[in-house]
Amino acid sequence: MRLLNRTAGRLSRHRRGPLAGLAVLLLGLLISGSLYAAFSPAQADSQASETEQVAKGKELFLASCSFCHGQNGEGVPTLRDGYQLGPSLVGVGAAAVDFQVGTGRMPMASPGQQAPRKPVAFNDEEVAALAAYVASLGPGPAIPNEADYSIDDLSEEEREEAISRGGQIFLTNCTACHNFNGAGGAMPRGGYAPTLHGVEPKYIFEAMLTGPQQMPNFSNGNLSPEEKRDVIAYLGSLEETPEYAGFTLGGLGPVSEGLFAWVIGIGGLVGAAVWIASHTTRSKKSKVNA
Amino acid sequence: MSVDTSKVATSNRTDAATASKPGPAGSLASWADDRLGLATAMKKNLRKVFPDHWSFMLGEIALWSFVVLLLTGVFLTLWFNPSMGHITYEGSYDQLRGVGMSESMASTLHISFDVRGGLLMRQMHHWAAAIFIASMMVHLLRVAFTGAYRKPRELNWVIGCLLLLLGTLEGFTGYSLPDDLLSGTGVRAADGFLKATPVAGSYMSFLLFGGEFPGESIIPRLYIIHVLLIPGILLALIAAHMLLLVYHKHTQWPGPGRTEQNVVGFPMLPVYAAKAGGFFFMVFGVIAIMGGLLSINPVWKFGPYDPTKVTAGSQPDWYMGWPDGLLRIIPTGWESVIFGYTISWNVMLPILIVPPMMLVILMLLPFIEGWITGDKRDHHLLQRPRNAPTRTAVMVSLMTFYGLAWAAGGNDIIAIKLHLSINQITYFMRVAIFLGPLLAFWITRRWCISLQRHDNEKLLHGYETGIITRSPEGQYAERHLPINETSAYTLTARDRDEVYTVGGDTDASGVAAPNSRSEKLRARLSSWMYSHNVQKPTRAELEEAHHHAEHEAELQAGLDHPVDGHQFDDHRLRDTDDVPLRDH
Numbered sequence: 082m083r084l085l086n087r088t089a090g091r092l093s094r095h096r097r098g099p100l101a102g103l104a105v106l107l108l109g110l111l112i113s114g115s116l117y118a119a120f121s122p123a124q125a126d127s128q129a130s131e132t133e134q135v136a137k138g139k140e141l142f143l144a145s146c147s148f149c150h151g152q153n154g155e156g157v158p159t160l161r162d163g164y165q166l167g168p169s170l171v172g173v174g175a176a177a178v179d180f181q182v183g184t185g186r187m188p189m190a191s192p193g194q195q196a197p198r199k200p201v202a203f204n205d206e207e208v209a210a211l212a213a214y215v216a217s218l219g220p221g222p223a224i225p226n227e228a229d230y231s232i233d234d235l236s237e238e239e240r241e242e243a244i245s246r247g248g249q250i251f252l253t254n255c256t257a258c259h260n261f262n263g264a265g266g267a268m269p270r271g272g273y274a275p276t277l278h279g280v281e282p283k284y285i286f287e288a289m290l291t292g293p294q295q296m297p298n299f300s301n302g303n304l305s306p307e308e309k310r311d312v313i314a315y316l317g318s319l320e321e322t323p324e325y326a327g328f329t330l331g332g333l334g335p336v337s338e339g340l341f342a343w344v345i346g347i348g349g350l351v352g353a354a355v356w357i358a359s360h361t362t363r364s365k366k367s368k369v370n371a
Numbered sequence: 372m373s374v375d376t377s378k379v380a381t382s383n384r385t386d387a388a389t390a391s392k393p394g395p396a397g398s399l400a401s402w403a404d405d406r407l408g409l410a411t412a413m414k415k416n417l418r419k420v421f422p423d424h425w426s427f428m429l430g431e432i433a434l435w436s437f438v439v440l441l442l443t444g445v446f447l448t449l450w451f452n453p454s455m456g457h458i459t460y461e462g463s464y465d466q467l468r469g470v471g472m473s474e475s476m477a478s479t480l481h482i483s484f485d486v487r488g489g490l491l492m493r494q495m496h497h498w499a500a501a502i503f504i505a506s507m508m509v510h511l512l513r514v515a516f517t518g519a520y521r522k523p524r525e526l527n528w529v530i531g532c533l534l535l536l537l538g539t540l541e542g543f544t545g546y547s548l549p550d551d552l553l554s555g556t557g558v559r560a561a562d563g564f565l566k567a568t569p570v571a572g573s574y575m576s577f578l579l580f581g582g583e584f585p586g587e588s589i590i591p592r593l594y595i596i597h598v599l600l601i602p603g604i605l606l607a608l609i610a611a612h613m614l615l616l617v618y619h620k621h622t623q624w625p626g627p628g629r630t631e632q633n634v635v636g637f638p639m640l641p642v643y644a645a646k647a648g649g650f651f652f653m654v655f656g657v658i659a660i661m662g663g664l665l666s667i668n669p670v671w672k673f674g675p676y677d678p679t680k681v682t683a684g685s686q687p688d689w690y691m692g693w694p695d696g697l698l699r700i701i702p703t704g705w706e707s708v709i710f711g712y713t714i715s716w717n718v719m720l721p722i723l724i725v726p727p728m729m730l731v732i733l734m735l736l737p738f739i740e741g742w743i744t745g746d747k748r749d750h751h752l753l754q755r756p757r758n759a760p761t762r763t764a765v766m767v768s769l770m771t772f773y774g775l776a777w778a779a780g781g782n783d784i785i786a787i788k789l790h791l792s793i794n795q796i797t798y799f800m801r802v803a804i805f806l807g808p809l810l811a812f813w814i815t816r817r818w819c820i821s822l823q824r825h826d827n828e829k830l831l832h833g834y835e836t837g838i839i840t841r842s843p844e845g846q847y848a849e850r851h852l853p854i855n856e857t858s859a860y861t862l863t864a865r866d867r868d869e870v871y872t873v874g875g876d877t878d879a880s881g882v883a884a885p886n887s888r889s890e891k892l893r894a895r896l897s898s899w900m901y902s903h904n905v906q907k908p909t910r911a912e913l914e915e916a917h918h919h920a921e922h923e924a925e926l927q928a929g930l931d932h933p934v935d936g937h938q939f940d941d942h943r944l945r946d947t948d949d950v951p952l953r954d955h
Binding site for chain 1: 424425426427428429431465466467468470483484494498502506509646649650653657663665666667669673677679680681685687688692780781782784787790791792795
């Protein structure tokens, strides 16, 4: 203790010495230099791989996307004013690419009213590369983390509240196109709002964030990330809740109910009428001869 | 044939026979009869005869599903609270807990999730309603296609049409009650329809809703209409419908032994009581199975009504679908502005004009037909649809109109399920709604007429045996054999159509005949309806055909075995005495 005090005392005595400033400067440079030496190689590596990823993404983009979206993602207009083969991708962000390519919607088989969900054309690495490339074209929404759309870290009570709040947001903003059950609905000229059954939470979040195709864009200012999470929680709860009422008939509303009333109800009962009328009732088994 | 002599009297006693002591059931019956006079009423009705044909039981589906509606409806009223008072839901359904809603919605959720058997009853009630109206329509079609609406049943036809209208209104008021998002959208639409009425529209809307939409009165008002007013009228009309059925007696298909003066069939007791009673349980069973297994109107998924919300697939129940379809396909720009007031033809035509017009046309059908034919006779024997080609074609064309409008009401569902464009469906329907009925009329009428020709072929040349014979010259021909007498009688048991012609425009003094203009129209319609029809063969034609057939048979008389072709089929003439008829 005394030794320490003595050393501190001695250092303290030299702190105003002529070489003290130099020594501190040297020490500082040494520490920051060693820290740089310790961390800089890794940083240089990730930078290199990101550039590589973007380059790989660009390659894939040129091969699979540029025909409609242009060689630099600037979009390709058609001869008709206001129409385009593919829109500009500047500023759509990685989230849009992750949604469109990750669900197989892009690349489209052919230009049309609807880009339907289909088997995914790229593996996860390639999707990430494409997303990185498109994100490099201009700032846009990033791919959300699981924490953004998961309600696992909420308490039981908060979860229930989130679900019922999400249900009301869903009914206000989504059911007009996607139907009360998330079964989907018709859009003009052959387009449609797809079903939400079995869609991964990440993609629902990204769809709200980026507004793919005819869907409006629910930006974070419009529908906060928590509200988006609540909608996803509601949809998840619908899938988890058993169908109390039995077979849902596709969850399409009164049209399919009418179909079943006619086919099963009236069809079955007319069948029963035919059966009853074709069987004559006998009151006695044996014939009476008189 | 031996005679059973056991029932013949065996004694010549002179004292009066006394009845043996009645059993417990018999004494109870006499007790009731002494006080209520039941025997006289029952004597006739228990032996009331119903003819046996499946198509005569279609109205029964409606009757029995109405009974199911009454039973399940009473159950629902025990818990339903028809109030638009605002409360926060705190029941068992997680996804809506803490959401504000009306008491009627909350009590509907309570019935669905917290009342034992409540959801089953709700679904049975709704399925029964869908089946009730569907079966009324099927029954109506049967009556129309067989000409059962002719004299004396025109008024019963009108009652039936009113039942259909009331059933539809009853359905609408019923599915509006839970105050969920879907039904609220429907009530909102109804409010719009009322307001589309020129001049009186907004007043009518304010009157119905007790102020501006939605207000707080509509659910209680619809409730009392749904559980008291319309069911009361429905019950009264159903009673009248059935009383007239008893009074007129049932119609029957023509056949040997069946005339305009009798009814051939089975008596109420024991046969038809068993059949109809059994059918009730079948209707009940089908509805119960549907209510138990198939979801209908899942209000908890719609959530409470909120004018800012709407859902894809917002359709009314099926019976309101066809005006909705007309509304969906009418061009939106059909409006005119008079003195600054907008007349919305695009709402008035599909909702306020065409559906009531269709109902009036439907109700007038028997009267129009009666006027054209001038037929004042009672008709209890039915016509096969083919034997009234124009009537059948008119009904089919009305059905086609209905069906197309109905399909247009589900245009969005058709679009997503059949991968079509909703716009193309709309354009197609706009044309098809006019061309379809015309095409259907023409095809049906030609079809009926060729079926009539086919009947005449069978009468005159017999049926096709499917047996090919080769003549000595090597010519191949299919044998035709005469049809049996029962079939021949049935095929010819119809009247010849008479085309009405105007006797003369002016009489000998040059004075125009009264009503000659309408008579001319009548003559033209009569010729339009009947001049294309194929009439049954005359007696001379039939005799000539029989003679021809006998001649054919004679040619084969010298052979050692009959070659009439019957050796190959099941139509060999049988001796009724030694071969028993097939026992059912």
